[in-house]
Amino acid sequence: MASHDINEPRPWSGKRWFIETLYREALIDWPNADKDYLFTGSRIKCEEAWEVMTNNQKERFNRYAEIDRIQSRSVEAAKKADNQHDIETEQQQKNPKQQLAPKKKPDPNKPKKLTAYMLFTKAKRQMLAEANPDFTSVELFKEIGQLWSRATPEEKRPFEDQAKKESKEYDLKMKAYKAKQIHQ
Template sequence: MPKKPLDANKPRGPVTAYALFVRTCRDELRRKYPQLTVDYNVIAKKCSERWKVMNDSEKKRFNDTADLQRKRYKEEMATYLQEQSAKQQQQQQQSATSSILLQTPSTQYLVEPQQHTLIIPTQTQQTATTTILTVPKKPAKKRERKPKDPHAPKKPLSAYFLFCADERPKVHGSQTGMSVSDVARELGIRWKNAPIELKNKYEQAASEKKHVYQAEMAIYKHQTSTSTSPPETPQTPLTPHDYQPLFSSTSIQQQQQQHPQLQHILQQQHQQNFTSYDNGDTSEHPNEFDMITGGHSVGENDV
């Protein structure tokens, strides 16, 4: 049920003596310390404790002011009610007058009787018929999301989120009772004011995690693209650390000798990329090829 709009002409209610006391304390605090930011809940608690121990003589000026406001409110409310009753009577008179005017016709119309002939169609007469075709609406296509593979590698965290993971316990420990939005705001301020050395540290950690993620994705894509059946388990299981972001040709040969599966991946990537280069297409998985080989071309001796 919608609320009735507030009447701006209605008199405001009187203020109690305690409310006047709290308002006075707040104004004095603002006047003495204009640049101080204080929690008003703390001020209200202190005022409540002070009000309980005050005697009647100290409360007298606030009680007198509250009595004057109550008298003022009664007088203004009586005048307001009289004005409202007069407006209601005037509206009732106007509505009654308008209803009378609507019931009495202002013009008279001369209606002349006319004769109409009814024509009954025979068998020889044909009547035109129109058929309206209703086209069924196409059902709205629901956008189906592809199910996520639980075995797929998880995306790495950025430098900011790595920083938040380390700083969030510190924020909770320094200030208890903070909401989620307050914690996020505090973490953003700390990241903005963090020194460049600290940011570079998290940027480097995020870059390392990104390279590990790319290596995991290369293994995952190779396993999912070769066959639908689960891949055979190699003698020595591969880890993301077997694929470094940058390494020399000697390290490639060492990795190939240690893991036969890595040699098979490099041969397949080598054939696919050179096939695409011969066809004039250099846009097919260039990043994956550069990431696996460390940005160096793979020669026949390496393969």
């Protein structure tokens, strides 16, 4: 029974629950009656009756009121949480960079794995930069990428073989690095 419109500005008292209960019963008994008239009549009679009721008679309605207070608090807390979430979302949309956590700096001692493409880039970058001094870094790396994609498997093989050797060395270095991290 203890449930009413959650948009109500505040929870109902025990007396208000008593009035509502009798009003609903009156609506069942007189379904065609004017609702405003019926409610006003119920309210007046209930306020008079409430004054002479014992605490045992009021207990049921006071329990409804307590449930209503608890529900009202949880609704208020949910609204506040929603409002806080909306404010945070709005702030993130206004300035997303400001809300990001600081980026963790990579460990300079951590071994780096070299791929065949990275080895190819190391080998070709200097030559291409000298041949095209007006290239920007972006243009230089685009050209290297195109060279790699046009390279035949035979042209890629030395870099892939070197990458396999580097990979074995990387695995050994990484094991040592992890072991060192555990002991720190």
